[in-house]
Amino acid sequence: xxxxxxxxxxxxxxxxxxxxxxxxxxxxxxxxxxxxxxxxxxxxxxxxxxxxxxxxxxxxxxxxxxxxxxxxxxxxxxxxxxxxxxxxxxxxxxxxxxxxxxxxxxxxxxxxxxxxxxxxxxxxxxxxxxxxxxxxxxxxxxxxxxxxxxxxxxxxxxxxxxxxxxxxxxxxxxxxxxxxxxxxxxxxxxxxxxxxxxxxxxxxxxxxxxxxxxxxxxxxxxxxxxxxxxxxxxxxxxxxxxxxxxxxxxxxxxxxxxxxxxxxxxxxxxxxxxxxxxxxxxxxxxxxxxxxxxxxxxxxxxxxxxxxxxxxxxxxxxxxxxxxxxxxxxxxxxxx
Numbered sequence: 001x002x003x004x005x006x007x008x009x010x011x012x013x014x015x016x017x018x019x020x021x022x023x024x025x026x027x028x029x030x031x032x033x034x035x036x037x038x039x040x041x042x043x044x045x046x047x048x049x050x051x052x053x054x055x056x057x058x059x060x061x062x063x064x065x066x067x068x069x070x071x072x073x074x075x076x077x078x079x080x081x082x083x084x085x086x087x088x089x090x091x092x093x094x095x096x097x098x099x100x101x102x103x104x105x106x107x108x109x110x111x112x113x114x115x116x117x118x119x120x121x122x123x124x125x126x127x128x129x130x131x132x133x134x135x136x137x138x139x140x141x142x143x144x145x146x147x148x149x150x151x152x153x154x155x156x157x158x159x160x161x162x163x164x165x166x167x168x169x170x171x172x173x174x175x176x177x178x179x180x181x182x183x184x185x186x187x188x189x190x191x192x193x194x195x196x197x198x199x200x201x202x203x204x205x206x207x208x209x210x211x212x213x214x215x216x217x218x219x220x221x222x223x224x225x226x227x228x229x230x231x232x233x234x235x236x237x238x239x240x241x242x243x244x245x246x247x248x249x250x251x252x253x254x255x256x257x258x259x260x261x262x263x264x265x266x267x268x269x270x271x272x273x274x275x276x277x278x279x280x281x282x283x284x285x286x287x288x289x290x291x292x293x294x295x296x297x298x299x300x301x302x303x304x305x306x307x308x309x310x311x312x313x314x315x316x317x318x319x320x321x322x323x324x325x326x327x328x329x330x331x332x333x334x335x336x
Contacts, residue, residue, distance in 0.1 A: 025272045032107070034140050059288065069099065070100075073100075077107065114157075131181065166195060167192060169196070169215075172211065189249060192251060193252035194253055194254070197212060228251060238255075274290075278310075
């Protein structure tokens with residue numbers, strides 16, 4: 001408990017889980033239109049509804065003063081947000097913050113990898129679902145694979161501590177590339193996490209239940225070529241990691257359906273429009289934008305709102321691939 005304010009110095013929900021990790025979405029806009037993330041013809045939020053970079057910097061400070069040790073900047077595609085490097089610099093200076101990370105589609109890394117590293121970003125996650133240019137274009141609808149591959153090389157040159165690929169595994173879409181993607185990271189001393197598709201937002205490209213591929217199926221496929229040794233290593237997120245002996249790479253699995261990770265959830269999200277979202281698969285939230293704009297500069301009031309929100313963090317999500325989505329917000333708004 002902080003002696004001067006009466007506020008706690010850490011965030012604990014009603015189930016005793018210690019929240020130390022916040023994912024902040026800086027924009028719902030993206031230069032890709034990935035089939036599992038958004039519809040092809042998206043309507044984006046008006047600028048006035050989106051938090052300013054200054055408001056996001058204030059939120060970062062409030063969270064770290066409440067014991068948060070890891071901040072991840074997400075989108076949409078965070079690097080299309082104008083002047084976003086300024087925000088990374090502000091967050092990178094926060095006392096008590098142990099890790100500032102980023103999730104990106106890689107399209108802007110060729111020009112921004114070095115400024116990000118200089119701003120204090122230690123690790124980055126890069127979404128990559130295919131190594132075939134035409135298939136990559138099919139999944140992203142508009143993406144240029146060569147540009148992303150150049151971005152990955154720029155990130156490697158910039159000297160981040162770790163680079164990890166995130167791949168959404170989809171049956172009959174990219175499941176025949178899983179071994180190639182594993183080899184890609186092994187050759188470059190990077191990590192990879194395979195993700196079960198999240199049923200968020202209405203999409204018109206495919207039936208999620210038909211393309212669903214469990215983490216166990218992906219792991220079994222990898223084992224046909226590589227032994228996987230379980231490890232207790234953690235990066236603060238939901239990935240369960242395995243090592244391939246004789247390599248420096250980690251193979252992770254994010255399994256919201258087959259291996260629910262809610263029991264140990266240490267995360268909350270701030271959406272593009274300033275909602276503190278307490279669970280990815282539920283709608284429990286606190287309107288932090290309202291607090292920021294109705295009481296500018298009142299850090300104690302902002303921190304009290306965050307502390308109070310811990311009381312409505314649910315035990316977990318209830319994803320169901322067979323049902324129509326009850327969560328209509330797309331991942332691009334939620335924060336990937």
